Amino acid sequence: MPRFMGFVRMEEGIGMPPQALMDAMGDYIGERAGNGTFIDGGGLYGTEDAVNFVVRQGEVSRVDGPYAEAKEIVGGWSLLQYDSLEAAVADQQEFAELHAKHWPEVTVVATLRQISDGPEAPDA
Secondary structure, three states, X not given: OOEEEEEEEEEOOOOOOOHHHHHHHHHHHHHHHHHXXXXXXXXXXXXXXXXXXXXXXXXXXXXXXOOOOOOEEEEEEEEEEOOOHHHHHHHHHHHHHHHHHHOOOOOEEEEEEEOOOOXXXXXX
């Protein structure tokens, strides 16, 4: 069964989502956890305490947040599994529509990426 990572990108420092979105997401995630689609996931704090390790030309350097240049950050993630790519895409659209309905004033990018189990190409 194909597995996927979902990411939610949004502007840094926009505040907490409205309660209506939190409630809708609770129902959405609860339903998918119950049917085995949602494996794990959660929200992420801002970049104020983030740590990056940058590898450049064989050297490793540590860069601590906050990052003044960060305008858009990953605000949440999920590990999901579906019977098909089509089912995953349809459900990711439903996830995005929850945000459009309950937090319309914020720009959110909901990204879905298939997880590689090896060197083969993703399912089509």
